[in-house]
Amino acid sequence: MNNMKKQLTRVAALVAFSLVFWSCNQSDPAPKGDYVKGVFVLNEGNFFQNNGAISFFTREETTSQDDIFSRVNGKVLGGGVQGYAVAGEKGLILVDNSAAGLDKVEIINSNTFQDLTSIGAPDIENPREIVIGNNNKAYVSCWGANADYKYTTGYIAVIDLGSHKVTKKIAITGGPENLVYNNGKLFVGTNSDGGGKTLTVINTTSDDVVKTITVPGSATPIGIDANGKLWAGAGTNALKINVDSYAIESTLPIGSDSKKSARNFALSADLKSIFFVLSYFDANYVSHGETYKFGVTDTQINVATPLIKRVFSGLSVDPSQGLIYAGVTPSYAQAGYAVRYRGDGSLVDSIKVGVAPTGFFFK
Numbered sequence: 001m002n003n004m005k006k007q008l009t010r011v012a013a014l015v016a017f018s019l020v021f022w023s024c025n026q027s028d029p030a031p032k033g034d035y036v037k038g039v040f041v042l043n044e045g046n047f048f049q050n051n052g053a054i055s056f057f058t059r060e061e062t063t064s065q066d067d068i069f070s071r072v073n074g075k076v077l078g079g080g081v082q083g084y085a086v087a088g089e090k091g092l093i094l095v096d097n098s099a100a101g102l103d104k105v106e107i108i109n110s111n112t113f114q115d116l117t118s119i120g121a122p123d124i125e126n127p128r129e130i131v132i133g134n135n136n137k138a139y140v141s142c143w144g145a146n147a148d149y150k151y152t153t154g155y156i157a158v159i160d161l162g163s164h165k166v167t168k169k170i171a172i173t174g175g176p177e178n179l180v181y182n183n184g185k186l187f188v189g190t191n192s193d194g195g196g197k198t199l200t201v202i203n204t205t206s207d208d209v210v211k212t213i214t215v216p217g218s219a220t221p222i223g224i225d226a227n228g229k230l231w232a233g234a235g236t237n238a239l240k241i242n243v244d245s246y247a248i249e250s251t252l253p254i255g256s257d258s259k260k261s262a263r264n265f266a267l268s269a270d271l272k273s274i275f276f277v278l279s280y281f282d283a284n285y286v287s288h289g290e291t292y293k294f295g296v297t298d299t300q301i302n303v304a305t306p307l308i309k310r311v312f313s314g315l316s317v318d319p320s321q322g323l324i325y326a327g328v329t330p331s332y333a334q335a336g337y338a339v340r341y342r343g344d345g346s347l348v349d350s351i352k353v354g355v356a357p358t359g360f361f362f363k
Contacts, residue, residue, distance in 0.1 A: 033111030035068065039318070039325070039338070040361040043354030044080045046332040048098050052081035055338075055353040059321065064338070064353050069093070069106070072113040077106060083130040084361045085138060086110045087161050092138055094127040100147075103127055105140060107164055110363075116164075123166040124157060128191075131181040133204040136161045139186055141176040151175035151191060158207050168207050172200055180221040180230065182243060185210075187230060189219040192261070199232055201246065213246050215239060220263070225296040226271040233262050238274070238294070238301060252294070254278065255303040260289065264315035268343060269322035272296055278303060279311045287311050291326070293345075307345040316360040323348060327357030 038058040045052030053067035053076070070076050079097035086092075091110035096103050104120040105127065126143035133139055137158055144153030156170040174196020178189035186204050190196030199219040201211035213219075217235020224230055229249065230241040236258065240250035254262045255278060264277045272295060279289025290306030313336070314327030324341040328350075336357040340348040 033109065033113070035113050035363075036111050037363055040084060040363065041327070041338050041353045041357050042081045042084055042314075042359035042361065043336065044082065044356040044358045046355055047080055047096075050079045050097050050099075051355060052077060052079055052095070053354045054081060054084065054093065055357075057351060059318070062349055062351055064351050066335075066354055068113050069108070069115075073115045075115075079103065080356075081359075082127050083140075083359065085130045085132050086361070086363065087132045087136075087138060090116070090161060092130055092159070094130055094140065096127055100145070101125075105130075105159065119159065119164060119166060123169075127157075128175075128177045129179045131179045131186070133181050133186060134184060135205070137167075137204065139179060139181070139202075139204070141172070141179055141188060143175050143191070146175075149193075151193065151196070156186070156188060156202065170202060170207060170209065174198065174218075176200075178220045178222075180223055182224050182230070185243065187221040187232070189221045189232065192218040197234070199234075199241075211246050213241070213248075215248070216251070220265060222265040222274060223267040224271070225267065225274075227296065229296070231265075231267070231274060231296065233265055233276070236260075236262065238262070238276075240296070250299075252298070252301050254301050264312060266315045266317050266324070269317055269319050273343070275307065275315055275317065275324060277312055277315060287313075291315070291345075308341060312339075313356060314358040314360065316362075318360075318362045320362065325360045327353075327359070329356045329358075332356055 041055040043053050055064040055066050056068045057064040077095050079095035082094040082096050091108045093106040101121045104118045106118045107116045128141045130140045140157040154172045154176045157166045158168040160167050175191030176188050177191045180187040186202040188200040199213040203210045215234040220233035222231040230243050232239045236254050238252045260280045262276050266275045275293050277291050279287050289311040291308040293307040294301045312326040313329040316325045326339045328337040337350045338353050339350040
């Protein structure tokens, strides 16, 4: 009898504990993973060493976790990191290897960074940038095999996020690179070395090219501003484009020095200003320049007064806090830095990250 009472007591205690545990879980669910919220730094790495990686830190931290893919999966990505995008609980990493046939899109769980699968060559060759579209699809700009460096084999790879398959390749010459998705339309820019002076528009329902816009220079779509206008860099100009009629409504010259080029454009969090780096390379291929800012309603761009007197390898703006995140690459043989600035150009802090930080993803 005593043994039976002890067993009943244990059962009752176990049930009570289970109810309390269940109640706690219902009111305070456990986090889904270590990478649910924070800043992801895309480190391109040294191209010939294929040592690209993604660093991570929360917005409150001043130190980063380096190469989180390797930390979680026990293996390296095996190439330079060119881009990253998230669709729900799936993350897609663009990996560009220096050897032909080894490029890929690595698909992971976006909350845990656990590896799920990958898509490789010949579907993915020389990937450059990725965006998430509608109908459960992702779009990757690829230079293609590009064996002759003439950028004639480029395409947009359309990925079905359910099957993890490339369902279509949309041919784009001139080295397709920067992408902006907006309301069922994908705007595709071209690489400056490719010589393509066009901005291509793709209908993401049919995945067909519907318009080719001629621009005065290599096209770099930037984003959609607060007034619903598309901004794009084009050589030494910034263009404001109507997303419905495709008419170029404004052309703003970016200085008059033909030796300098504008790059790393980024929209502010309120979509009313655009930041960019204006720079040039010296005889030793060292980059020099400054970072500037202009408003989307401005009639001219002031390049006499820089916002920040530094050149950066990457530039982005956190949409939740409005801080500018700038990548600093001291060399391709050492760690770089993510430097944070306020919108007025004042310094906040810097965080050591991986080799050659060129992009940021905010979650």
